[in-house]
Amino acid sequence: MxxxxxxxxxxxxxxxxxxxxxxxxxxxxxxxxxxxxxxxxxxxxxxxxxxxxxxxxxxxxxxxxxxxxxxxxxxxxxxxxxxxxxxxxxxxxxxxxxxxxxxxxxxxxxxxxxxxxGLPKELDIDEKIQNLLGFYTNRSTGTIFKIPVKQGNTTILLDPRDILYITSSGCYAEIYTNNHKYLLRESLCALDEILDPNLFFRIHRSAIVNLDHVKELVHSEYGEIDAKMADGRLLHTSKAQKKPFLEKLGI
Known part of the structure; x- marks a missing residue:
């Protein structure tokens, strides 16, 4: 090593x-x-x-x-x-x-x-996933339109439009859709770089939201806001991201 x-x-x-x-x-x-x-x-x-x-x-x-x-x-x-x-x-x-x-x-x-x-085995898995990321990339825009998520002995090709939000959990990103939660061994920084900026926005260092699935903004008495997602979950917006997030929503 x-x-x-x-x-x-x-x-x-x-x-x-x-x-x-x-x-x-x-x-x-x-x-x-x-x-x-x-x-x-x-x-x-x-x-x-x-x-x-x-x-x-x-x-x-x-x-x-x-x-x-x-x-x-x-x-x-x-x-x-x-x-x-x-x-x-x-x-x-x-x-x-x-x-x-x-x-x-x-x-x-x-x-x-x-x-x-068990580093070698983990690296093999990561390399396969990264190869899939490259294969399912729109070469003209550089924006991926399928996210490969390994589940046991299969790899699910996830349509980003189905994603409600993504949160960080230790060494993994938790990807939430309407019906499932998927774990991907990747950082939010890396995902933020490859996701479509017109569809996704990082409201906090620990959360990326799909703008189409933000249903409400919940305001606190301290001027902070939470994004209420389509499944009802509240995700906090950091102070630094509050203004650009509101601008992204056209507010």
Whole structure:
């Protein structure tokens, strides 16, 4: 398993490297001292796991993850001096979060979890799904019109127009239709990039809605709004997305 260490502090990188040198199952591809360099290295070296500092000087770790284009995406272990927004950590499919200064025992517990996930099999599944995503893409617009969702030994080709909304759940995206809930091992960031922007809108870092299935807006006394979907579920709209969401609805 190949790993990349990303941290703008040399001593922090050195400690992770020293700890990983004791793990024969992991090969260290290299180290990065900035977010910009990390994006280049991830896209070119295609590591299977990255140890990513969230608080670098040029950009935070979440920004790095939004800009990488590799398929399949690497397993992510976040490193931070302070506890970050939990929703963000879930949304980027983080395998684990290590708070600095972490103990060796805690570090190796994370590494053991990564090694025991059966990585090659998961990567094979991801590659097949990504190949299907490419096959079912409208080449003229770049917008997918079928989303492949693996269910046991079959793959369902889901029409985006049937989707009510999508929420994040740990390492998975939960896709809701009128009759079913599907799990897809993908981040909301990745789905947001490939879904039709005329039909879908990300109202919160943990939720994407189909605009055609937003039935009501519920206003709170604090000026916040929730989107009431066709199935009755309320989804909160973040403050940052409130104005563009209303504009998208023509309000």
């Amino acid at each position: 190949k790993a990349l260490i990303i941290d703008d502090e040399a001593l922090a990188r050195k400690r992770v490297i020293n700890l990983l040198n004791k793990v024969p199952e992991i090969e260290i591809l290299g180290e990065c001292s900035s977010g910009k360099l990390a994006i280049e290295q991830i896209n070119s070296l295609k590591p299977q796991v990255i140890f990513l500092d969230l608080e670098m000087k040029d950009m935070d770790g979440f920004s790095v993850l939004e800009k990488i284009k590799v398929v399949p995406r690497p397993i992510v272990v976040l490193l931070a001096a302070h506890t970050p927004d939990a929703c963000k950590a879930f949304d980027v499919n983080a395998c684990d979060l290590l708070l600095k200064p972490f103990k060796e025992e805690r570090f190796y517990k994370t590494v053991s979890k990564i090694i025991n996930t």
